[in-house]
Amino acid sequence: MTRPWSQRGLVLVLPALLFVLVMFVLPFLGVARVAMAGDPPPGTGTFFDISVFRPANLLDVTGDRLFRTVLGVTIRSGLIITGVCMAVALPFAAYVHTRQGRLRTALIAAVALPKLVNLLVLLYGVLLTLGSGGVINDVLTGLGIIDQPLRLFGNLFAVVFTEVLVVLPYPVLLLLAAFSASDPRQYDAARSLGAGPVRAYLETVVRPAWPAVVGATIVSAVWAVGAFVGPLVLGNPPYYTVAVEVYNLALERLAWVDAAGWALLSVGLFAVVLGGALAMTRRAEGRTA
Amino acid sequence: MDPLVPALELSGLTRHYGDVRAVDGVDLTVAGGERFALLGPSGSGKTTILRVVAGFEAPDAGHVALGGRPVEGLPPERRNIGVVFQDYALFPHRSVAQNVEFGLRMRKVGKTERRDRVAQMLTLVGLTREADRRPDQLSGGQRQRVALARALAPSPALLLLDEPLANLDRRLRESLRDELVAITDAVGITSVLVTHDQEEALSFADRIGVLRDGRLAQVGAPAEVWQSPTDTFVATFLGDMNLLPLRAGGPDDGCVAVQGISGRLAHDGVAPAAADVRACLRPEALTALPDAAGPGTVHSVFYAGGSVTLAIDVEGHRVKVRVQRPDGAPVLEEGARVRVEAAVDRVRLLHAGAVTEGDVAA
Numbered sequence: 001m002t003r004p005w006s007q008r009g010l011v012l013v014l015p016a017l018l019f020v021l022v023m024f025v026l027p028f029l030g031v032a033r034v035a036m037a038g039d040p041p042p043g044t045g046t047f048f049d050i051s052v053f054r055p056a057n058l059l060d061v062t063g064d065r066l067f068r069t070v071l072g073v074t075i076r077s078g079l080i081i082t083g084v085c086m087a088v089a090l091p092f093a094a095y096v097h098t099r100q101g102r103l104r105t106a107l108i109a110a111v112a113l114p115k116l117v118n119l120l121v122l123l124y125g126v127l128l129t130l131g132s133g134g135v136i137n138d139v140l141t142g143l144g145i146i147d148q149p150l151r152l153f154g155n156l157f158a159v160v161f162t163e164v165l166v167v168l169p170y171p172v173l174l175l176l177a178a179f180s181a182s183d184p185r186q187y188d189a190a191r192s193l194g195a196g197p198v199r200a201y202l203e204t205v206v207r208p209a210w211p212a213v214v215g216a217t218i219v220s221a222v223w224a225v226g227a228f229v230g231p232l233v234l235g236n237p238p239y240y241t242v243a244v245e246v247y248n249l250a251l252e253r254l255a256w257v258d259a260a261g262w263a264l265l266s267v268g269l270f271a272v273v274l275g276g277a278l279a280m281t282r283r284a285e286g287r288t289a
Numbered sequence: 290m291d292p293l294v295p296a297l298e299l300s301g302l303t304r305h306y307g308d309v310r311a312v313d314g315v316d317l318t319v320a321g322g323e324r325f326a327l328l329g330p331s332g333s334g335k336t337t338i339l340r341v342v343a344g345f346e347a348p349d350a351g352h353v354a355l356g357g358r359p360v361e362g363l364p365p366e367r368r369n370i371g372v373v374f375q376d377y378a379l380f381p382h383r384s385v386a387q388n389v390e391f392g393l394r395m396r397k398v399g400k401t402e403r404r405d406r407v408a409q410m411l412t413l414v415g416l417t418r419e420a421d422r423r424p425d426q427l428s429g430g431q432r433q434r435v436a437l438a439r440a441l442a443p444s445p446a447l448l449l450l451d452e453p454l455a456n457l458d459r460r461l462r463e464s465l466r467d468e469l470v471a472i473t474d475a476v477g478i479t480s481v482l483v484t485h486d487q488e489e490a491l492s493f494a495d496r497i498g499v500l501r502d503g504r505l506a507q508v509g510a511p512a513e514v515w516q517s518p519t520d521t522f523v524a525t526f527l528g529d530m531n532l533l534p535l536r537a538g539g540p541d542d543g544c545v546a547v548q549g550i551s552g553r554l555a556h557d558g559v560a561p562a563a564a565d566v567r568a569c570l571r572p573e574a575l576t577a578l579p580d581a582a583g584p585g586t587v588h589s590v591f592y593a594g595g596s597v598t599l600a601i602d603v604e605g606h607r608v609k610v611r612v613q614r615p616d617g618a619p620v621l622e623e624g625a626r627v628r629v630e631a632a633v634d635r636v637r638l639l640h641a642g643a644v645t646e647g648d649v650a651a
Contacts, residue, residue, distance in 0.1 A: 183376075183378060185374045185376060185378035186378045186379075186380060188340075188343070188345050188365070188372065188374070188378065189372060189374060189378040189379075189380075189439075190380075190391070191344075191345070191364070191365040191366050192343055192344075192345075192365050192366070192368075192370055192371065192372040192440075193366075193371075193391050193392035193395055193439065193440075193443065194366045194392050194395030194396050194443060195366055195391075195395050196364075196366055197364075199395070200366075203380065203391075204380065207380075207382055208380075208381060208382055210382075
């Protein structure tokens with residue numbers, strides 16, 4: 001529904017607009033400016049020279065082989081994390097949606113629980129699970145499937161495992177809310193018209209919830225490409241993402257101009273990719289409507 | 290289908306929800322091509338029966354057979370039953386034509402045949418021009434027509450209608466009810482209508498089954514159920530009914546005297562001797578005549594367009610009398626003295642059962 005802006009409407013959106021402006025747009029413009037600043041003059045103790053305006057810094061970043069490699073790693077792990085999250089979240093949300101009572105409550109609590117636990121505690125738990133004396137290795141060794149413990153962390157598996165644990169509650173809860181708005185009589189109608197249980201569910205629950213499926217995918221993707229803790233704690237340098245490298249550049253090497261350039265270009269690229277994906281989804285939606 | 294084999298057969302059908310027995314040992318047979326109505330108040334179990342027949346729920350006991358074939362364990366998609374729901378249950382993201390086409394796609398009907406069948410169905414329900422519209426762009430009546438076309442498109446053996454007209458206004462309801470009769474006749478399909486609206490059931494069905502507390506209280510043709518109810522529940526559920534006790538004494542010469550009513554009337558139904566026997570007289574079967582020395586007083590007058598209903602206090606009972614008055618003019622004023630006479634020569638007697646007041650049950 002599109003309506004012309006009214007004063008009342010403006011009052012409703014103003015707090016959110018102000019928040020985004022002050023907390024994101026202005027700092028991001030600052031980052032963009034730093035990305036195009038000069039290197040700090042020696043001996044000044046500063047991290048950049050704001051009196052210099054050098055857009056060519058961004059070309060330097062794009063030409064940096066490390067940046068392109070890390071960007072590739074970030075996109076690859078982001079796609080895997082998003083794919084795994086949605087592959088787990090869709091059937092899980094569907095299952096929870098079809099359950100009732102205590103089981104439903106318990107399942108929702110189980111998936112939301114990681115969000116209530118301190119992130120460091122959560123990571124410690126993951127280390128205990130994936131470590132050489134962890135649960136998985138213990139079970140595999142106990143069953144005689146392996147002789148020596150597997151190295152389950154410091155690799156892509158550990159990064160994906162950790163990030164899925166962190167991200168999964170968002171798509172699950174989004175999908176569950178959308179599925180719960182479906183009309184059960186439509187499901188019955190589809191069954192009476194010859195659709196099996198899965199086809200009827202897809203037609204009458206998942207299909208009407210398509211905007212939520214797209215939304216859940218975007219939320220997962222945004223979290224996935226921004227992955228930081230998983231790659232840092234449980235990954236190795238080959239699995240470091242842009243977020244980790246920006247942190248290293250800014251706080252370890254104090255290269256603020258490079259860090260800002262990396263951040264600006266990666267955010268711009270992800271925004272373009274996500275916007276394109278969204279536009280393609282909308283176009284496909286229009287074709288099937 | 291063999292015309293001697295019933296289209297639908299229920300035997301000992303029982304369904305519980307926790308401690309509540311929603312359907313309690315229902316036996317029913319619906320013949321091929323018949324229009325049957327399950328009529329009952331809310332909570333009487335009529336929708337539960339429909340859901341069990343459709344396969345949406347399993348019975349706790351008893352059997353369902355379709356065309357002589359038991360369908361226990363058969364999922365809804367393999368029962369070949371069309372269902373029309375009260376709230377339409379159309380797929381909101383699909384157009385009218387796509388909704389109607391859905392069942393044909395599920396049965397893997399070829400594209401050309403699908404297109405022809407959809408066109409045929411939309412013509413049948415008068416919605417050819419709305420084929421490309423979405424359900425939210427249609428009126429309530431149009432949506433219900435789409436739901437009917439969608440249910441009929443795959444040529445089901447049985448059509449179940451779950452209060453299909455309940456969400457519509459009165460005029461549209463009456464018009465669609467007539468269309469339902471015409472369309473089911475044209476298609477020649479066996480149909481079972483579930484409704485709490487006695488007028489809808491009476492005008493739609495070849496036979497009616499009146500449900501009470503999960504049990505079939507009476508099954509019969511509309512006129513039979515209307516004129517010869519087997520108990521006071523059926524008598525009072527189908528429209529207004531005066532339930533009046535008999536006068537004491539007098540030889541039973543096949544006639545009885547009814548409290549509040551002048552004269553004696555021939556009777557049928559139960560024997561008149563028992564104390565809980567009531568005479569069942571519909572308001573249309575009574576007349577009120579001005580009589581200054583009469584035993585009754587007009588308590589109130591209700592105008593309803595072509596008819597006027599009088600509530601008359603007589604001999605300790607309140608009796609309803611309905612008079613056809615096309616001009617709507619009052620027949621009698623409130624407070625007028627009257628005597629009440631029967632306009633019929635036979636009265637039905639029933640044991641009072643749950644109804645003990647002996648007055649009007651509306």
